[in-house]
Amino acid sequence: MLTVVKLGGRAVEEPSALKELALRVAELPGRSVVVHGGGAEITAWQERLGLGVVKHNGLRVTTLEGLKLTAMVLSGWVNKRVVGALLEAGLDAIGVSGEDGGLLTAERKDGGALGEVGTVRSVRAELLERLLALGLTPVLSPLSRGPEGMPLNVNADEAAVAVARALGAGRLFLISDVPGLLVNGRALAQLTPEEGWRLIETGVAVEGMRVKLGGAIQAAEQGIEVRIGDATVLSDPGAGTRLALVPGVGGVV
Numbered sequence: 001m002l003t004v005v006k007l008g009g010r011a012v013e014e015p016s017a018l019k020e021l022a023l024r025v026a027e028l029p030g031r032s033v034v035v036h037g038g039g040a041e042i043t044a045w046q047e048r049l050g051l052g053v054v055k056h057n058g059l060r061v062t063t064l065e066g067l068k069l070t071a072m073v074l075s076g077w078v079n080k081r082v083v084g085a086l087l088e089a090g091l092d093a094i095g096v097s098g099e100d101g102g103l104l105t106a107e108r109k110d111g112g113a114l115g116e117v118g119t120v121r122s123v124r125a126e127l128l129e130r131l132l133a134l135g136l137t138p139v140l141s142p143l144s145r146g147p148e149g150m151p152l153n154v155n156a157d158e159a160a161v162a163v164a165r166a167l168g169a170g171r172l173f174l175i176s177d178v179p180g181l182l183v184n185g186r187a188l189a190q191l192t193p194e195e196g197w198r199l200i201e202t203g204v205a206v207e208g209m210r211v212k213l214g215g216a217i218q219a220a221e222q223g224i225e226v227r228i229g230d231a232t233v234l235s236d237p238g239a240g241t242r243l244a245l246v247p248g249v250g251g252v253v
């Protein structure tokens with residue numbers, strides 16, 4: 001069973017939280033591919049450097065300056081901190097960005113309306129398979145190979161969904177700083193794709209969660225078990241919000 005684990009930016013920011021996450025990833029049965037975000041860290045640096053922070057429907061509008069910063073923060077600092085924590089936890093982790101080996105290629109999203117933001121066009125699944133076959137745990141920064149040798153900024157949830165679908169993963173765990181999909185302050189146990197779209201349309205799932213839920217639905221529709229939540233999702237099969245293709249317990253309002 002292959003598990004794709006996406007670690008959100010705020011979830012990996014605090015060293016002790018990252019250590020805890022890494023230990024839980026190391027205990028997962030079967031093989032794992034890790035994808036990470038880093039939105040909070042990028043925002044902090046944008047503000048520190050006096051660059052504006054503009055988001056549109058949960059996606060970061062990215063200038064060329066912002067792209068450089070994103071590449072430095074995500075493929076540099078954050079990627080290596082996740083790799084470091086996983087190595088400490090006993091996994092043979094290797095850090096790569098979507099750019100490396102052309103693992104992820106992307107084209108400008110919405111014809112460039114968001115600047116240097118990409119949508120994944122292809123995943124070089126066989127290269128990831130080869131890394132896995134060597135016993136390595138790939139740790140992917142979502143920066144992807146764009147046109148003319150330049151990267152594009154791809155949302156980490158979108159990258160994780162593309163990787164999970166391309167690898168035919170059995171499970172996709174979207175680990176964030178919330179215990180699940182919150183409705184009226186409470187995490188839902190599960191929801192169907194139809195219910196998920198309704199939460200997006202009605203503005204219950206907004207900002208980063210809007211993107212996350214949209215991707216989660218796509219992955220679930222391909223038969224992947226998807227769960228959204230915090231670190232407990234990695235060790236407790238009942239934790240977080242599960243995307244289910246058929247209605248069951250824990251419906252939405």
Ligand SMILES: Nc1ncnc2c1ncn2[C@@H]1O[C@H](COP(=O)(O)OP(=O)(O)OP(=O)(O)O)[C@@H](O)[C@H]1O
Pocket residue numbers: 007008009010011036037038039040156157175176177178180181182183204205206207208209210212
């Ligand atoms: N209905 C909702 N339930 C839960 N969280 C929600 C909801 N609507 C919006 N959110 C927001 O979505 C956030 C999670 O998405 P966000 O993109 O900020 O983090 P991430 O994806 O974990 O990290 P990164 O973007 O760095 O990969 C939550 O912190 C919360 O503020």
Ligand SMILES: [Mg+2]
Pocket residue numbers: 008037039156157208209212
């Ligand atoms: Mg996000």
